[in-house]
Amino acid sequence: MTTIGVLALQGAVREHIRSVEECGVKAIEIKRMEQLDEIDGIILPGGESTTMRRLIDSYGFFTALQEFGKKGKPVFGTCAGLILMASEIDGQEHAHLGLMDMKVARNAFGRQVASFEAELSIKHVAEDFNAVFIRAPYILELGPEAEPLATYNDRIVAAQQGHYLCTAFHPELTEDNRVIQHFVDMVKNSTKTLAS
Amino acid sequence: MTNRGTERVKRGMAEMQKGGVIMDVVNAEQAKIAEAAGAVAVMALERVPSDIRAAGGVARMADPTITEEVMNAVSIPVMAKARIGHIVEARVLEAMGVDYIDESEVLTPADDVYHLNKSDFTVPFVCGCRNLGEAARRIGEGASMLRTKGEPGTGNIVEAVRHMRQVQSEIRKVTGMSRDEVMTYAKEIGAPFELLLQIREEGRLPVVNFAAGGIATPSDAALMMELGADGVFVGSGIFKSDNPEKFARSIVEATTHYKDYKLIAELSKDLGTAMKGIEMSTLSASDRMQDRSE
Numbered sequence: 141m142t143t144i145g146v147l148a149l150q151g152a153v154r155e156h157i158r159s160v161e162e163c164g165v166k167a168i169e170i171k172r173m174e175q176l177d178e179i180d181g182i183i184l185p186g187g188e189s190t191t192m193r194r195l196i197d198s199y200g201f202f203t204a205l206q207e208f209g210k211k212g213k214p215v216f217g218t219c220a221g222l223i224l225m226a227s228e229i230d231g232q233e234h235a236h237l238g239l240m241d242m243k244v245a246r247n248a249f250g251r252q253v254a255s256f257e258a259e260l261s262i263k264h265v266a267e268d269f270n271a272v273f274i275r276a277p278y279i280l281e282l283g284p285e286a287e288p289l290a291t292y293n294d295r296i297v298a299a300q301q302g303h304y305l306c307t308a309f310h311p312e313l314t315e316d317n318r319v320i321q322h323f324v325d326m327v328k329n330s331t332k333t334l335a336s
Numbered sequence: 337m338t339n340r341g342t343e344r345v346k347r348g349m350a351e352m353q354k355g356g357v358i359m360d361v362v363n364a365e366q367a368k369i370a371e372a373a374g375a376v377a378v379m380a381l382e383r384v385p386s387d388i389r390a391a392g393g394v395a396r397m398a399d400p401t402i403t404e405e406v407m408n409a410v411s412i413p414v415m416a417k418a419r420i421g422h423i424v425e426a427r428v429l430e431a432m433g434v435d436y437i438d439e440s441e442v443l444t445p446a447d448d449v450y451h452l453n454k455s456d457f458t459v460p461f462v463c464g465c466r467n468l469g470e471a472a473r474r475i476g477e478g479a480s481m482l483r484t485k486g487e488p489g490t491g492n493i494v495e496a497v498r499h500m501r502q503v504q505s506e507i508r509k510v511t512g513m514s515r516d517e518v519m520t521y522a523k524e525i526g527a528p529f530e531l532l533l534q535i536r537e538e539g540r541l542p543v544v545n546f547a548a549g550g551i552a553t554p555s556d557a558a559l560m561m562e563l564g565a566d567g568v569f570v571g572s573g574i575f576k577s578d579n580p581e582k583f584a585r586s587i588v589e590a591t592t593h594y595k596d597y598k599l600i601a602e603l604s605k606d607l608g609t610a611m612k613g614i615e616m617s618t619l620s621a622s623d624r625m626q627d628r629s630e
Contacts, residue, residue, distance in 0.1 A: 194374035252435035
């Protein structure tokens with residue numbers, strides 16, 4: 141059975157587990173790097189990227205997550221997860237996992253009082269998706285292999301590069317599972333491809 | 337159509353803090369130490385609770401200079417405290433762009449009857465609670481996050497444990513009730529009926545509930561997670577210890593891996609002295625911050 145892990149070092153883990161289960165596949169919390177062998181795809185949830193990075197470093201997750209991606213297994217980052225996946229972060233010397241060829245800006249829409257909900261059109265996924273942005277980042281530049289999936293006020297807020305997917309907003313905070321379903325489909329397809 | 341300050345956006349902000357540690361800081365230097373240690377947010381204060389306790393007198397919102405200094409020093413969210421019922425302190429903090437306001441019993445209450453109507457604000461609020469009645473009333477007023485009151489500035493975990501157990505036990509109780517029993521229970525504990533029905537349906541509070549008030553060691557933080565806390569606030573515990581950097585890092589890791597006891601043993605080694613605590617029976621009624629509101 142297809143199993144999707146949610147990195148459970150900090151952040152909105154429970155919501156992602158619920159969404160994945162509602163899409164009919166198994167979801168497990170990942171707290172130790174050995175568990176990566178048990179899953180077909182992983183979600184890097186929203187939370188605080190600085191906190192997650194420190195915990196990623198403490199328990200050997202850094203190279204393990206990069207290798208997980210290199211094997212062709214799908215990775216989906218939401219909000220802080222998007223920041224972890226970027227190859228460049230505006231105003232910072234070092235990026236984190238560098239899985240996707242993109243430059244991102246943290247807290248790019250402002251502080252919490254500027255956090256918002258808005259309806260988005262997301263390519264391949266939905267015309268009318270209610271997206272929840274919380275101290276959200278956005279994508280400043282996207283490499284040639286990546287495809288922008290959604291914009292808000294001309295800012296890129298969702299993108300896909302092969303088996304990597306990211307959103308600046310939180311699909312797990314609504315009952316609408318279409319974005320998560322898109323990722324679940326990516327994982328199912330990759331399991332078939334990787335097996336053949 | 338863009339909507340700011342919605343219930344989902346305000347509660348969602350607290351959801352993102354889950355499994356994390358929020359640390360009290362009084363200046364930019366401490367804020368940076370907290371951020372580097374992996375704090376998910378900092379609480380900007382003029383004094384930590386144990387110093388507020390020692391100083392006595394009326395405790396108010398911090399000087400905005402300190403709050404701004406902290407906001408400029410870190411990229412993680414910054415919280416700040418307003419006095420209970422002090423509409424203007426809360427509006428001032430909101431205007432400054434603080435990410436979360438703690439309507440806190442650590443400060444001297446400005447209104448001994450009414451809490452803030454937090455639904456009116458764009459900024460989200462966290463409030464303290466000792467039981468399900470208090471928790472439900474605060475949610476009814478618009479709080480987007482809860483925390484146990486514990487007994488702040490004591491370094492003694494016993495009250496936070498009492499409050500977390502009390503809330504969890506009352507949630508379990510309401511979950512097993514019939515609809516007619518819920519109405520009477522709502523009357524008894526002074527909780528909004530509709531909210532209790534929702535809690536009964538879902539088996540949990542509609543907002544996150546952190547532990548606060550007396551957490552002084554990595555084991556204390558892990559204990560609160562074990563008892564069902566969504567995360568922890570550490571006030572005086574970190575910067576009143578011998579080695580704040582190490583203490584802060586250890587508390588963060590113990591909170592994430594709260595069931596990994598071997599790891600907690602490692603994290604607890606050579607930490608130096610934790611803050612000196614206070615035994616509850618030595619506190620007079622007027623020293624008990626948790627009783628300042630209900």
